[in-house]
Amino acid sequence: MSILLENGLVYQAGQLQLLDILITADRITAIGKDLAQLGIKVQRKIDLAGKLVAPGLVDVHVHYREPGFTYKETIKTGSQAAAHGGFTTVCAMPNLDPVPDNAAQLQDVQERNANDGIVHIKQYASITQKRQGEQLTDFKALKKAGAFAFSDDGSGIQTAGTMYLAMKRAAECDMPLVEHIEDNSLLFGGVMNAGQRAEELNLPGMLGLSESSQLARDLLLAKQTGVHYHACHLSTKESVALIRWAKLQKINVTCEVAPHHLLLADADIPKDDPFYKMNPPLRSKKDQQALIDGLLDGTIDMIATDHAPHSAEEKEGSMCQASFGITGSETAFALLYTRFVKTGIFKLEQLLDWMSARPAQEFRIKDAGMILPGRKADLAVFDLKNEFELRKEDYLSKGTNTPFTGTKAYGATEITFVDGKIVYQKED
Structure with missing residues (x-):
């Protein structure tokens, strides 16, 4: 399956740039601007509207x-x-x-x-x-x-x-x-x-x-x-x-x-x-x-x-x-x-x-920590613009032992990809 992430603020090679990312199967196959113009066949497009795309x-x-x-x-x-x-x-x-x-x-x-x-x-x-x-x-x-x-x-x-x-x-x-x-x-x-x-x-x-x-x-x-x-x-x-x-x-x-x-x-x-x-x-x-x-x-x-x-x-x-x-x-x-x-x-x-x-x-962990063509598509998308509250009912861990519950913050995780598959997606 191919997924095109459009209009993300991508952290790559130490810089933040508005770019598209093409994911094919478990890999990043292309990074650039207006990748849709290349006529690449994709099964799914996701418009990230300027949200941060970070290495997992x-x-x-x-x-x-x-x-x-x-x-x-x-x-x-x-x-x-x-x-x-x-x-x-x-x-x-x-x-x-x-x-x-x-x-x-x-x-x-x-x-x-x-x-x-x-x-x-x-x-x-x-x-x-x-x-x-x-x-x-x-x-x-x-x-x-x-x-x-x-x-x-x-x-x-x-x-x-x-x-x-x-x-x-x-x-x-x-x-x-x-x-x-x-x-x-x-x-x-x-x-x-x-x-x-x-x-x-x-x-x-x-x-x-x-x-x-x-x-x-x-x-x-x-x-x-x-x-x-x-x-x-x-x-x-x-x-x-x-x-x-x-x-x-x-x-x-x-x-x-x-x-x-x-x-x-x-x-x-x-x-x-x-x-x-x-x-x-x-x-x-x-x-x-x-x-x-x-x-x-x-x-x-x-x-x-x-x-x-x-x-x-x-x-x-x-x-x-x-x-x-x-x-x-x-x-x-x-x-x-x-x-x-x-x-x-x-x-x-x-x-x-x-x-x-x-x-x-x-720690010499291969295929992690950077967004590059050919690397595994391990990515995290964060919303930096909208404030949210850390709520106990939203935790997926069995443990809720943190004093930060109830804190207002920015940077909620929107989507997490592992090997090109969505393993977490924030509910609307």
């Missing part, structure tokens, strides 16, 4: 909970949520039950991803067996079985020796090692950032030192081993400074920041509300500004949602008992566009780069 967004950090925790999310609902947010490629973390820590378990999850997912799903394998931070997995066998990268996300590797050996193995396999940076000995039972707001709410605080101290260790180990080390969800100004230093030292490091750490600080937490409980927690205004600055100066490479759905019961009561985590797939682009692009802090081209081209480039 790429998220290197999501949690789909299947197998093991399908009451929180399934591959089907998680991928539907991704498509609703304009994401066409996502990378799913291995904190599952059973953990994909061997080839058989990894292949089982990959089959589920392929059968039930409506977007492209890359699957992480774990660094250690059962994600317990002790016995390393067989990296070579997992790479052969199709692992996207290695991570124990949700848990930091607590001993330097284990991390050093893991980095050596990942480097030998030419695979990224993706780390949830957290020294458990410095947590002290905290549930939100340690500081004035935690004291005001009478809640135990989490030290930023638990992140930055382990990051400092890891960066020195990465320098020694040469591994591609990727730091998840940076949250502190010290972490940004450490990454900046590491890049000056030519250490092979990349990193991500989550939308919620850009949008909120601990001072924005109105009360003891579990929807504001995530790990790492919302930090100070100074940390928040350091993350924004880190994106703008190139220290931080990309934005990743850390989409972490939970059941309603797990997000009730006090932060002290509730689960850590916030959803993000369905809200990320619109919130970031509204907060940062419409106010002139980010350029639209920068935001699209951080959410598509850069993650695809740094």
Whole structure:
């Protein structure tokens, strides 16, 4: 089937231009102006009337909970949520039950991803067996079985020796090692950032030192081993400074920041509300500004949602008992566009780069992140002109654990294409 997208504001090769796009089967076959004048036979025309056409967004950090925790999310609902947010490629973390820590378990999850997912799903394998931070997995066998990268996300590797050996193995396999940076000995039972707001709410605080101290260790180990080390969800100004230093030292490091750490600080937490409980927690205004600055100066490479759905019961009561985590797939682009692009802090081209081209480039994800003839037709169409409200009833994820529900925003997803097929279309 051939589809002609007409009059879209297309982000291509770093520029925004009014262009047409011809999709034939699963590929982009032509890009230009007035393609209809070429006499190409098409089965369907869609007039986009100046709406933004972006490369399908790429998220290197999501949690789909299947197998093991399908009451929180399934591959089907998680991928539907991704498509609703304009994401066409996502990378799913291995904190599952059973953990994909061997080839058989990894292949089982990959089959589920392929059968039930409506977007492209890359699957992480774990660094250690059962994600317990002790016995390393067989990296070579997992790479052969199709692992996207290695991570124990949700848990930091607590001993330097284990991390050093893991980095050596990942480097030998030419695979990224993706780390949830957290020294458990410095947590002290905290549930939100340690500081004035935690004291005001009478809640135990989490030290930023638990992140930055382990990051400092890891960066020195990465320098020694040469591994591609990727730091998840940076949250502190010290972490940004450490990454900046590491890049000056030519250490092979990349990193991500989550939308919620850009949008909120601990001072924005109105009360003891579990929807504001995530790990790492919302930090100070100074940390928040350091993350924004880190994106703008190139220290931080990309934005990743850390989409972490939970059941309603797990997000009730006090932060002290509730689960850590916030959803993000369905809200990320619109919130970031509204907060940062419409106010002139980010350029639209920068935001699209951080959410598509850069993650695809740094993780060598083929056929993603750019709109080019011959590439897969993975595209997202956004309405930048009309304001809309984030509503719980519109979410496709099982998880509704986000404090942003009720927020007015711009940048609603209109259509998402994966392999040339419409996998999400906004209802009129």
